[in-house]
Amino acid sequence: MAANEQHYILPRASFDKPVKILIVVAPYYKDIADNLVAGAKAEIEAAGGSWDLIEVPGALEVPTAIAMAGRMANFDGYVALGCVIRGETTHYDTVCNDSSRGITLLGLQGFCIGNGILTVENRAQAEVRADPAAQNKGGGAAAAALHLVALGRKWGAPREGVGFRPAFDEYQVAGASKDTIA
Numbered sequence: 001m002a003a004n005e006q007h008y009i010l011p012r013a014s015f016d017k018p019v020k021i022l023i024v025v026a027p028y029y030k031d032i033a034d035n036l037v038a039g040a041k042a043e044i045e046a047a048g049g050s051w052d053l054i055e056v057p058g059a060l061e062v063p064t065a066i067a068m069a070g071r072m073a074n075f076d077g078y079v080a081l082g083c084v085i086r087g088e089t090t091h092y093d094t095v096c097n098d099s100s101r102g103i104t105l106l107g108l109q110g111f112c113i114g115n116g117i118l119t120v121e122n123r124a125q126a127e128v129r130a131d132p133a134a135q136n137k138g139g140g141a142a143a144a145a146l147h148l149v150a151l152g153r154k155w156g157a158p159r160e161g162v163g164f165r166p167a168f169d170e171y172q173v174a175g176a177s178k179d180t181i182a
Contacts (some may be wrong), residue, residue: 012047013146015153019049021145022075024066026059026082026117035130036081036116039138044079047146051079059084059095059117063102070111076152077112077145081138083126084119092119112148116141 021044027033037053044051052075056065059082066078080103086092096119103115116138120126129135 010143010147012043012143013150015048015150017153019044019047019076019146019149020074021049021051021077021079021142021149022066022069022073023051023053023079023081023142024056024062024069025053026056026062028058029083029085029123029126032083032118032123032126032130033081035127035132036083036118036138036141039130039132039136039140040079040081040114040116040142042132043139043142044146049076049146058082059099060102062099062117063106066103066106066111066113070106077114077149079114079138079142079145080117081141082117083130084117085123085126086121107148110152112145112152114141114144114146114148 023037023040023044025033025037041051041053054065054069056062062080062082066080069075069078080099082099084092084095084099096117099117100115100119103113103117107113118126118129118137120129129137132139
């Protein structure tokens with residue numbers, strides 16, 4: 001069982017400049033979602049960050065809300081939270097796969113997202129994973145988002161002396177003027 005495994009956890013991300021995270025939660029299973037949110041908030045605050053929280057109807061809407069926030073708001077990173085418990089139909093597979101795929105595609109576009117949408121077989125598994133005193137998957141998702149923000153800030157910092165720089169301005173080629181360069 002995974003709960004008995006030893007896992008390495010990266011040291012908490014640290015920041016010179018405050019970080020602002022949007023927590024997007026699908027509270028279909030409200031008690032589980034509340035625990036995920038509690039874990040995420042605590043991790044963000046422990047890293048010196050601030051957070052905003054929005055709720056969406058279900059796990060499928062989480063990536064859309066993050067994409068909208070990325071276009072219309074100013075957040076450094078995002079935490080996706082929710083819970084999908086296997087039922088009697090294939091709807092479980094669709095929700096799990098498509099919400100995860102949406103989050104992954106946003107991540108590949110440069111969004112700093114921690115995915116804390118639980119995909120479990122039963123309520124007992126969800127409760128253990130969501131509990132901040134147990135597996136704390138909400139806190140883990142927030143930590144993942146914070147690490148990605150830190151990485152983005154590291155690589156996104158202005159660089160000097162690296163990369164291609166033209167030796168001259170394009171219009172100052174051997175006495176040519178803007179009008180003579182075709």
